Amino acid sequence: MQRFSALSLLGRALTGHRSWAPQWRRASPQPAYDALIIGGGGHGLGAAFYLASEHRLSRVAVLEKGWIGGGNTGRNTTIIRSNYLFDESAALYDHALKLWEHLSQVLNYNVMLSQRGVMMLAHNLHDVQVIKRHVHANRANGVDNEWLSAEQAQQFCPPLNIADIRYPVLGAALQRRGGTARHDAVAWGYARAADALGVDIIENCEVTGIRRDAHGAVEAVETTRGVIRTPKIGVAAAGHTSVVMKMAGVRLPLESYPLQALVSEPVKPVFPCVVMSNTMHAYISQSDKGELVIGAGTDAYTSYTQRGGLHISAHALEAVCELFPIFRRLRMLRNWGGIVDLTPDRSPIIARTPVPGLYVNCGWGTGGFKATPGSAHVFAWTIARDEPHPINAPFTIERFRDGYLIDEAAAAAVAH
Ligand SMILES: Cc1cc2nc3c(=O)[nH]c(=O)nc-3n(C[C@H](O)[C@H](O)[C@H](O)COP(=O)(O)OP(=O)(O)OC[C@H]3O[C@@H](n4cnc5c(N)ncnc54)[C@H](O)[C@@H]3O)c2cc1C
Numbered sequence: 028m029q030r031f032s033a034l035s036l037l038g039r040a041l042t043g044h045r046s047w048a049p050q051w052r053r054a055s056p057q058p059a060y061d062a063l064i065i066g067g068g069g070h071g072l073g074a075a076f077y078l079a080s081e082h083r084l085s086r087v088a089v090l091e092k093g094w095i096g097g098g099n100t101g102r103n104t105t106i107i108r109s110n111y112l113f114d115e116s117a118a119l120y121d122h123a124l125k126l127w128e129h130l131s132q133v134l135n136y137n138v139m140l141s142q143r144g145v146m147m148l149a150h151n152l153h154d155v156q157v158i159k160r161h162v163h164a165n166r167a168n169g170v171d172n173e174w175l176s177a178e179q180a181q182q183f184c185p186p187l188n189i190a191d192i193r194y195p196v197l198g199a200a201l202q203r204r205g206g207t208a209r210h211d212a213v214a215w216g217y218a219r220a221a222d223a224l225g226v227d228i229i230e231n232c233e234v235t236g237i238r239r240d241a242h243g244a245v246e247a248v249e250t251t252r253g254v255i256r257t258p259k260i261g262v263a264a265a266g267h268t269s270v271v272m273k274m275a276g277v278r279l280p281l282e283s284y285p286l287q288a289l290v291s292e293p294v295k296p297v298f299p300c301v302v303m304s305n306t307m308h309a310y311i312s313q314s315d316k317g318e319l320v321i322g323a324g325t326d327a328y329t330s331y332t333q334r335g336g337l338h339i340s341a342h343a344l345e346a347v348c349e350l351f352p353i354f355r356r357l358r359m360l361r362n363w364g365g366i367v368d369l370t371p372d373r374s375p376i377i378a379r380t381p382v383p384g385l386y387v388n389c390g391w392g393t394g395g396f397k398a399t400p401g402s403a404h405v406f407a408w409t410i411a412r413d414e415p416h417p418i419n420a421p422f423t424i425e426r427f428r429d430g431y432l433i434d435e436a437a438a439a440a441v442a443h
Contacts, residue, residue: 067091073403096214123401136216266366
């Protein structure tokens with residue numbers, strides 16, 4: 028690791044940081060690799076890192092059509108939690124949360140994990156029943172989650188308005204280990220650590236085709252930078268999974284929707300945790316820069332525009348103003364969108380595919396950032412061993428044919 032004195036930092040700042048070493052090599056595609064990952068988001072970069080660090084595959088490349096972290100990894104609202112309903116999901120998301128808790132040390136890169144607590148509000152009897160069911164299921168699985176009365180919720184988050192609103196707060200679930208992390212740092216940390224282990228990170232390299240041999244197995248990818256041979260391809264292309272998988276002739280039960288978020292002008296620290304309301308369709312936290320980070324639901328229609336409808340963010344802002352009247356006079360700074368792919372049961376697919384040598388990690392919908400280290404870890408296992416890790420074994424494609432769904436619609440909802 029490079030170390031700098033304050034004086035040398037100042038000197039470098041004044042001269043435009045020209046002498047700073049890049050954090051990863053600007054790799055060019057080689058003719059062949061042992062494994063290729065399509066998609067340079069957190070899940071793809073993380074999988075490459077674990078392939079190299081835990082499975083000793085050294086000839087690995089990540090192919091990214093734009094810049095790493097430029098997809099949903101760099102667009103999300105960074106919320107991390109593991110309080111999903113079903114045993115399979117609790118195992119997956121809590122695996123991720125445990126890895127988050129040491130990720131900065133493992134990568135030697137500060138991913139700025141902040142376990143400030145994630146609170147989910149209940150506004151009606153149905154919410155109370157569903158959320159309490161989650162609390163009990165989580166505790167049975169050893170995942171921390173607790174029920175708070177409305178007054179306790181307000182004590183935990185003083186700006187919260189619990190009574191003087193159309194949908195009064197009746198209580199909340201609180202996962203204290205939940206919180207946020209710095210999204211760019213996750214991409215950069217994995218990229219730097221993977222690069223140090225010999226992984227080629229190849230940006231501006233779009234995959235345009237997948238070639239299969241006479242037996243149907245993958246043998247190469249066609250890219251905007253030439254053909255690259257490989258016996259193993261891991262697809263982690265988030266909102267564009269259907270497009271990439273179609274290149275290999277695989278159709279998945281996915282729908283792609285725009286999802287947007289927005290941030291306010293920065294203010295002093297005022298908001299101590301993450302709060303989400305599925306019923307009112309909004310969630311909020313405060314970034315380390317002071318901006319309020321606000322998210323909404325997906326658009327109602329499928330699209331690849333990376334831009335959500337204005338009425339969706341207007342609705343989220345109305346909900347935020349009701350729940351937190353102190354923010355009514357804040358101005359919004361910017362908004363943006365990403366494309367998320369949704370499965371029918373709102374749980375991901377991390378699995379082998381009918382095409383030998385082709386593996387897929389997708390269907391994270393509105394909430395895959397929190398899973399990044401766990402998902403990448405078990406995806407690398409699946410690619411390296413050609414069999415699922417016990418944690419991702421239930422997250423197959425075949426479940427949509429066989430009916431073994433993992434229905435997390437209530438846990439996912441607007442929430443992230
Ligand atoms: C507005 C918004 C808010 C969100 N908030 C949260 C949240 O608070 N908490 C949470 O847990 N999750 C959240 N999510 C979801 C989360 O961001 C994603 O599930 C997660 O980041 C997906 O990571 P990934 O690595 O799979 O995909 P990405 O980061 O999208 O990476 C996929 C990459 O594949 C590349 N690619 C696509 N096609 C090709 C091709 N043909 N060739 C080469 N490369 C290709 C793309 O350029 C992209 O960089 C949010 C998403 C959005 C959009």
